[in-house]
Amino acid sequence: MKISIISGSHRNPSQSEKVARYIETELSNNFDDIEPWVYALADNPLPLWDQSLWEDNEEWDQRLAPLRQQLSESDAFVIIAPEWHGQVPAGLKNFFLMFNRFELGHKPALIVAVSSGDGGAYPVAELRMSSYKNNRLCYIPEQLILRNVEQILNKKSEDNNVETDGYFRERISWALGILRGYSVALKSMRETTEIHHDKFSNGM
Ligand SMILES: Cc1cc2nc3c(=O)[nH]c(=O)nc-3n(C[C@H](O)[C@H](O)[C@H](O)COP(=O)(O)O)c2cc1C
Numbered sequence: 001m002k003i004s005i006i007s008g009s010h011r012n013p014s015q016s017e018k019v020a021r022y023i024e025t026e027l028s029n030n031f032d033d034i035e036p037w038v039y040a041l042a043d044n045p046l047p048l049w050d051q052s053l054w055e056d057n058e059e060w061d062q063r064l065a066p067l068r069q070q071l072s073e074s075d076a077f078v079i080i081a082p083e084w085h086g087q088v089p090a091g092l093k094n095f096f097l098m099f100n101r102f103e104l105g106h107k108p109a110l111i112v113a114v115s116s117g118d119g120g121a122y123p124v125a126e127l128r129m130s131s132y133k134n135n136r137l138c139y140i141p142e143q144l145i146l147r148n149v150e151q152i153l154n155k156k157s158e159d160n161n162v163e164t165d166g167y168f169r170e171r172i173s174w175a176l177g178i179l180r181g182y183s184v185a186l187k188s189m190r191e192t193t194e195i196h197h198d199k200f201s202n203g204m
Contacts, residue, residue: 001075001183003027005038008081008092009114012042015149016080016114022153023078023112026176034180037070041091049097064098071103076183077137078176081123082114088123088131096131105136106195108182110175111143120145133203136195138186142178144171 005023009016020038027036046063053060081088111127113120124143132139146152151161152168189195 001033001180001187002035002037002070002073003076003078003179003183004071004074005036005078006080006092006095007038007040007042008079008089008095010041010044010089010091012040014040014042014082015116016040016082017042019112019114019146019149019153020078020080023080023172023176026173030173030176031180037074039067039070041089041095044091046091046094046098048094053098068099068103071099074103074107075187076107076179077104077109078112078179079109079127079131079139080112080114081127083119083121083123086119086122088126093131096135099135101134101136101196101201103135106138106186106190106193108138108140108179108186110179111139113143113145114149115145115147116150118147120147134201136203138182140179140182142175144168144175 005020005027007014007017007020017038017040020040024036024038027034079092081092111124113123124145128139131137146168148161148164151159152165154160154165
């Protein structure tokens with residue numbers, strides 16, 4: 001199965017991308033049947049949504065075609081969101097304007113919030129409230145809030161806080177196993193259910 005990891009920070013480098021690469025390696029090392037793929041929003045690879053995206057604009061089609069393919073082939077997602085002024089970064093919300101139920105619909109997603117301090121709750125609340133209505137992404141009940149992120153998951157062990165680093169590594173590994181379980185379960189749901197309805201193309 002393919003799991004796409006979306007790193008929601010515009011910064012380059014960023015702690016979110018550090019976390020994305022760690023999760024990519026974890027998935028590769030721990031699960032023989034998972035092929036991870038990272039898409040980072042570093043340096044804003046996607047321009048802001050504009051009306052021409054809905055008007056068969058060739059430039060947009062070319063830009064989005066490879067992404068649409070990767071996302072529609074994915075069975076599950078990890079959405080990594082740093083907390084920026086108590087919000088999800090604008091580039092991540094822009095990402096959710098570009099893709100729809102054909103790429104994301106009825107597929108499980110694990111939210112990973114990132115904060116350099118004690119924050120991280122707001123991105124979880126925001127994503128759960130407002131990023132899935134039309135695309136029907138299924139956020140699983142398990143979530144991760146990586147607080148004091150600069151002190152964990154670093155390659156050099158001396159840069160890590162031994163106690164919190166160990167806890168988060170264990171917790172991430174467990175959460176990824178839960179995501180894999182949902183991925184298996186929801187695949188069969190999609191295969192056995194008519195999930196698309198022309199009349200109800202958008203959520204309520
Ligand atoms: C514009 C901006 C606003 C931020 N606001 C918050 C915030 O409201 N709460 C918080 O916990 N951290 C905040 N931070 C710090 C981030 O938690 C920190 O940069 C962390 O490394 C995650 O972001 P990154 O993935 O871009 O590195 C902010 C960072 C930036 C760049």
